[in-house]
Amino acid sequence: MGIKRTRKRKIKRKNRFIPTIRNKYLRWIMRAVVYFLAITIGCVILLRFINPPITFLMIQRGVERKSEGKDWKITKKWVKYSELSDNLKKAAVSGEDARFMEHWGFDRKAIADAYQRNKDGGKLRGGSTISQQTAKNVFLWPGRSWIRKGFETYFTALIELFWGKKRILDVYLNVIETGDGLYGAEAATQHYYGKSAQSLTKRQAALLIAVLPNPRRWSPVKPTAFINRKANLIVRYMGYSQVP
Structure with a gap:
């Protein structure tokens, strides 16, 4: 017992x-x-x-340059939203996110189109909005993974809630990679055109946005036939684009 x-x-x-x-x-x-x-x-x-002082992508690119025996190079200059050319703002929306002013961070139609295109064996592409790209650039590390995508979704929702469209576009245009060691519209326009981002023409703004998928490979001052066609489409749609 x-x-x-x-x-x-x-x-x-x-x-x-x-x-x-x-x-x-x-x-x-x-x-x-x-x-x-x-x-x-x-x-x-x-x-x-x-304003974000630096991003993970800037750090990664700097490390890559050092590993290649090059100098650490981060050229950027923040410009107030009011001092950015309206042509640039409209070109960004036309070329990167046509429904920017309509969605809440995620363009379901663009995501569905991208999914169908990838499923059909077309060239792989995403359906990322300007909001998603901004969240990724500012808060996350470069790369592709489901974990990073989950964090991207979370931060996209937060900046849509707390920032609003004007601040999102402002940050986007000031932190995007625009060339080898170049970040933001002002650094790019000074480098390529020798003037401020405030005075960009429609054509110049369209070319600057057209090379964004790979700005280290393409140049807005030496556009390929593909970049020229893309820039022409951007200019055409700029007349219909709404910006905050």
Whole structure:
């Protein structure tokens, strides 16, 4: 009888111990989630008022240049939204995200079209909006993975909620990679055209946006036939584009 009672006590203690462990891990997980939300939301709100000083892509490109024996090069200059050419804003929307003013960060039609094209064996392409690209450029590391895509979705929703369209387009045009070691519209226009982004013509703005998928391979001042065709389409659609 004494042995049985001892076993029962041990079993009871063990059964009490298991929920204690579970509750402990659950508290850790909940605490981590709360900290993550507080830190990320705080950063997003902060960057609504403070311009991002650097991005992970800038750091990666700098490291790549150093590994190739080149100098670390990050050329950028932040320009206020009001000082950016309307031609550039309209070219960005026309070439990168035609429904920018209509969606809440995700263009379902563009995503569906991209999925169908990829499924049919066409050239692989994504359906990323300007909001998604901005979230990726500012808050995340370069690369492709489902984890990074999940974080991109999260940060896209946050900047749509806390920033609004004007701030999103402002940050996008000031941090995008526009050439080898060049970031933002102002650095690009100074380098390629020798003038400010405030005075870009429609054609110049369209060419600058047309090379964005691979600005280290293509140049707006030496456009290929493909880039010229793309720029022509952008100019055509600029007349219909709405910007904040």
